Amino acid sequence: MRRSPDDEAPYAAGFRSTPREVADVALPVRGTLPDWLSGVLLRVAPALFEVGEQRYAHWFDGLARLHRFAFADGRVTYRSRFLRSRAYEEATRAGRIVHAEFATDPCRSLFGRVQAILEPTTTDNAVVSVNRIGGDVVALTETRLPVRFDPDTLETLGIHDFSTFVEGSVSTAHPHHDGASAYTYLISFGRRSAYHVHAVDHAGVERELARIPVERPSYMHSFGMSARRLILAEFPFVVNPLRLYLSGVPFIRNYRWDPTRGTTLTALDKETGAQVGRWSAPPLFAFHHVNAVEREDALEVDLVAYDDASVIDALYLARLRGSEPVRAVGRLVRLTLPAGGGDVTVRSLSDTPIELPRIDYPRHQGRPYRWVWGNGQAGADFLDSIVKIDLAGDPATNARVWREDGAWPGEPVLVRRPGSEAEDDGVLLSVVLDARAERSYLLVLDAATLEEIARAEAPEIVTFGFHGNFLGTPEDGPLHA
Ligand SMILES: [Fe+2]
Numbered sequence: 384m385r386r387s388p389d390d391e392a393p394y395a396a397g398f399r400s401t402p403r404e405v406a407d408v409a410l411p412v413r414g415t416l417p418d419w420l421s422g423v424l425l426r427v428a429p430a431l432f433e434v435g436e437q438r439y440a441h442w443f444d445g446l447a448r449l450h451r452f453a454f455a456d457g458r459v460t461y462r463s464r465f466l467r468s469r470a471y472e473e474a475t476r477a478g479r480i481v482h483a484e485f486a487t488d489p490c491r492s493l494f495g496r497v498q499a500i501l502e503p504t505t506t507d508n509a510v511v512s513v514n515r516i517g518g519d520v521v522a523l524t525e526t527r528l529p530v531r532f533d534p535d536t537l538e539t540l541g542i543h544d545f546s547t548f549v550e551g552s553v554s555t556a557h558p559h560h561d562g563a564s565a566y567t568y569l570i571s572f573g574r575r576s577a578y579h580v581h582a583v584d585h586a587g588v589e590r591e592l593a594r595i596p597v598e599r600p601s602y603m604h605s606f607g608m609s610a611r612r613l614i615l616a617e618f619p620f621v622v623n624p625l626r627l628y629l630s631g632v633p634f635i636r637n638y639r640w641d642p643t644r645g646t647t648l649t650a651l652d653k654e655t656g657a658q659v660g661r662w663s664a665p666p667l668f669a670f671h672h673v674n675a676v677e678r679e680d681a682l683e684v685d686l687v688a689y690d691d692a693s694v695i696d697a698l699y700l701a702r703l704r705g706s707e708p709v710r711a712v713g714r715l716v717r718l719t720l721p722a723g724g725g726d727v728t729v730r731s732l733s734d735t736p737i738e739l740p741r742i743d744y745p746r747h748q749g750r751p752y753r754w755v756w757g758n759g760q761a762g763a764d765f766l767d768s769i770v771k772i773d774l775a776g777d778p779a780t781n782a783r784v785w786r787e788d789g790a791w792p793g794e795p796v797l798v799r800r801p802g803s804e805a806e807d808d809g810v811l812l813s814v815v816l817d818a819r820a821e822r823s824y825l826l827v828l829d830a831a832t833l834e835e836i837a838r839a840e841a842p843e844i845v846t847f848g849f850h851g852n853f854l855g856t857p858e859d860g861p862l863h864a
Contacts, residue, residue: 394765394791395704397816397823397847401430401448405463405842414837416457416827417810419801422855424452424812424825425513425534426793427466427522428848432700435478440633441486442698442847446471447510447522449537450814450845452825459825459839466522467539468530470508482506485525486699488633507542511556512850516565517587519543520854523556525604527569534854545569546589551579556850557605557671559613559748566592566613566653568606572624576600580613580651592656595649599623602638602692607675607684610749612650612659614675614684616718618668619644620692640692642666648720648727650682662720664727668692669713673740676751682720685732687713687740687757708763712736715755715772733772735782736760739794739849743806746799754807756795756830761786769795769813769826771833785833791816791847797830798853807831812853814845 392398429445432438439445447466452459465471473481480489484506509522509530521529521543531540551569558567564582571577578600580593592613599621607614619641626637646664651657660682673685696702697709715732737757742748752774759770761784768786775781785792795811803809811828815838823845827837 390706392704392706392709392764393789394816394818394847396818396821396844397791398432398442398700398704399844399846400432400445401844401846403843404448404465405461407460407462408842410452410459410461410825410839410841412457412459412837412839414827414835416454416459416837416839417800418457420454420798420810420827421456422454422798422853423534424454424796424851424853425520426450426814426845426848426851427510427513428846429510430465430846431471434474434480437480437489438700439480439484439487440699440701441484441635442700442703443510443524444484444487444508445510445700445846446474447508447524448846449513449522449532450848450851451534451537452812452839461825461839461841462537463845464537466509466530466532468507468509470506482508483633484508486633486635505552509556510848513852514556514558514565515560516543516558516567517583517585523558525553525556527552527554545581549579549581549589549591550577555603555605559606559608561608561653561749566608568603568615570600572600572622572627574624576624578615580615580656582653592653593651593658595658599644602635604670605672607672607686608653608749609675609677609682611653611677612675612682613653614672614682615649615651616669616672616684616686617647617649618692619646619666620668635695638692640668642691648684648718650720660720660722660724662724662727664718665729666691667716667729668694670694671738671740673715673755674742674747674752675749680722682722684718684720685755686716686718687737688716688729689713703765709765710760711766712738712758712760715740731778732774733778733781735770735772735784737770737772738766741795741797743797743799747806752806756797756811758792758794759784759786765791766793767791769811769828769833771807771830783833785828785835789817789819791818792826793847794850795828796851796853798855801856805831810836814841814848816844816847
């Protein structure tokens with residue numbers, strides 16, 4: 384449904400700057416929090432969308448603020464602080480945008496622009512996710528500059544330094560973990576561009592597993608991991624590296640959609656980095672891999688797919704705040720990569736679109752699994768619901784949905800009930816904007832039924848962000864890996 388051209392989007396409050404930090408406050412709870420729920424939900428989100436007279440252009444660009452919801456004894460407290468990144472410190476000090484972001488470039492000389500994108504002075508505005516690399520809890524964006532912070536105080540501790548032998552300036556905010564290591568990749572741009580795939584063990588020791596030369600690097604937001612493989616999906620949204628140096632436009636605007644290239648999938652052995660397979664698939668685009676599972680005769684790679692990369696354009700702030708509806712969901716699909724090579728098949732796993740997908744990562748990443756949770760879009764406007772998809776069900780009817788009028792939920796993070804057997808025995812934690820009240824609340828849903836268990840009202844709007852993780856018991860996942 385079209386809104387009047389002068390109308391703001393009904394959820395636009397979630398894209399307004401929130402400059403005030405919040406010290407520890409107890410939140411009023413409606414309902415009853417599970418007594419076993421103990422730990423901390425850590426999230427990061429863009430919360431300053433302008434500096435002085437200048438505005439950031441894209442949802443991925445605003446200055447990062449950390450949010451911490453701490454659960455214990457049926458109570459929840461909330462704290463929120465800006466990440467004191469160099470991008471934040473220099474911008475707030477100068478009263479203008481200093482570092483180039485994903486789709487925002489400060490006015491600068493050509494030399495400065497090249498530096499901004501390709502040198503270690505590139506942005507550390509780690510606005511996308513919270514995770515762990517080596518021994519560090521970090522906020523991440525898509526550069527090689529994860530920012531360490533204290534998960535209790537939210538104090539910024541400085542950059543997580545990769546070793547100098549690690550090449551590449553652009554990375555992913557979605558590292559993977561298994562019992563032994565974190566895995567990530569960096570992309571180096573130049574006359575000889577390459578994907579550099581890395582393992583970082585829990586003592587912080589880094590290894591370059593593979594270096595894959597590439598002429599036109601693809602924009603990749605995440606990658607896949609099965610029990611024994613790392614999987615890069617190169618979508619045909621690619622860049623001529625020279626453009627990054629010479630074009631004079633922000634980073635992502637140098638990329639071009641070229642469907643004639645198709646999608647290339649490369650599987651690497653997780654231990655040795657050896658290439659174990661390479662496949663061509665139809666052209667598609669995705670931000671998020673969901674899971675990957677090895678079968679006897681094939682490797683299955685599940686992701687949230689789009690027909691092309693135009694969703695990136697839909698997420699410019701002017702469009703998100705404006706009067707036109709924004710479609711921000713994709714299709715959950717399975718790419719089946721035959722062992723030994725051959726044609727890749729792409730099969731839709733659900734008729735219900737989804738984004739910001741989550742699974743029971745600690746127990747089911749890389750293994751057979753049944754449930755995917757995420758945000759849905761039941762109405763026209765924007766992400767407006769929480770969905771649970773049953774991969775064992777009929778794609779036409781395999782989704783359960785939580786939705787409430789005037790409520791705009793973010794990524795649902797699964798916390799499994801300690802000692803539970805079932806994959807969906809636990810709760811989902813989602814920060815929801817109540818647009819009418821102009822406040823946010825933390826929603827606690829039963830992960831199996833999507834019924835509300837409790838909600839805790841935040842003292843303010845928590846701006847729309849992307850990802851978070853739960854730091855509780857060692858079974859809770861990446862932050863403990
Ligand atoms: Fe993401």
